[in-house]
Amino acid sequence: MKRRPLLAGNWKMHLNIADAVELAKNVAAAAEQSDRDVMIAPAFTALSAVAKALKGSRLFLGAQNVAWEAQGAFTGEIAPPMLTDIGVRMVIIGHSERRHIFLEDDAMINRRLRAALNYDLTPVLCLGETLAEREAGSTFQVLEMQLRGGLQEVSAAQAAQVVLAYEPVWAIGTGRTASTDQAQEAHAFLRRLLAKIYNKNLAETVRVLYGGSVKPDNISALMAQADIDGALVGGAALKIDAFERIIRFQ
Numbered sequence: 001m002k003r004r005p006l007l008a009g010n011w012k013m014h015l016n017i018a019d020a021v022e023l024a025k026n027v028a029a030a031a032e033q034s035d036r037d038v039m040i041a042p043a044f045t046a047l048s049a050v051a052k053a054l055k056g057s058r059l060f061l062g063a064q065n066v067a068w069e070a071q072g073a074f075t076g077e078i079a080p081p082m083l084t085d086i087g088v089r090m091v092i093i094g095h096s097e098r099r100h101i102f103l104e105d106d107a108m109i110n111r112r113l114r115a116a117l118n119y120d121l122t123p124v125l126c127l128g129e130t131l132a133e134r135e136a137g138s139t140f141q142v143l144e145m146q147l148r149g150g151l152q153e154v155s156a157a158q159a160a161q162v163v164l165a166y167e168p169v170w171a172i173g174t175g176r177t178a179s180t181d182q183a184q185e186a187h188a189f190l191r192r193l194l195a196k197i198y199n200k201n202l203a204e205t206v207r208v209l210y211g212g213s214v215k216p217d218n219i220s221a222l223m224a225q226a227d228i229d230g231a232l233v234g235g236a237a238l239k240i241d242a243f244e245r246i247i248r249f250q
């Protein structure tokens, strides 16, 4: 089954408002020339300005995290309706930097994901093993725990809205991409697991992105794999020439 490619840029903690708006406009122009889905996730401070600059564009605006409550005493958090209010449509959840630096666990990630779904935000649920876990041979175990934990109490109808992003921690920002075989193997595992938890139909429609040192020169080989449906790009998404080449991969 053919799934629509999604090329997503995670801008992490980079860019002031002016630079974010300029890059967003350039990405929108590049996306206009392509029939692929394109998403950018700027820092919270730039979201509103970028949303305005993208009015009428077919780019998906994403956020880098979301709270599980609609409002209240949650210092430092951003609620789902605050995001939909400005036109955000997707949200990255469970990124490895959230898991490992800010100690978010599967239960917390699950609450964020369910809140996103309740507000019609498309969650991009990130999962991936550390180098130690891979070397210990527990990659699949870790992925299974993260997927089952992240999708706890999520119905099939809701799970069909989710995008997964396999991001092996050892490949993020290191210049060390997973080999196409390693990535394909993990993606196929996640898809089989979706079929087991839900059903085969759903597993065939959910998009699974790869993330971790994606660059213009490795995107084509990754996208040629049967179960890789797109990319979640960090560093290379901050430069328009690199990200444009990624969007236009052959």
Ligand SMILES: O=C(CO)COP(=O)(O)O
Binding pocket: 010, 095, 167, 171, 172, 173, 174, 175, 211, 212, 213, 214, 232, 233, 234, 235, 236
């Ligand atoms: O974490 C990532 C995307 O979410 C990947 O980052 P890099 O592309 O910089 O390795």
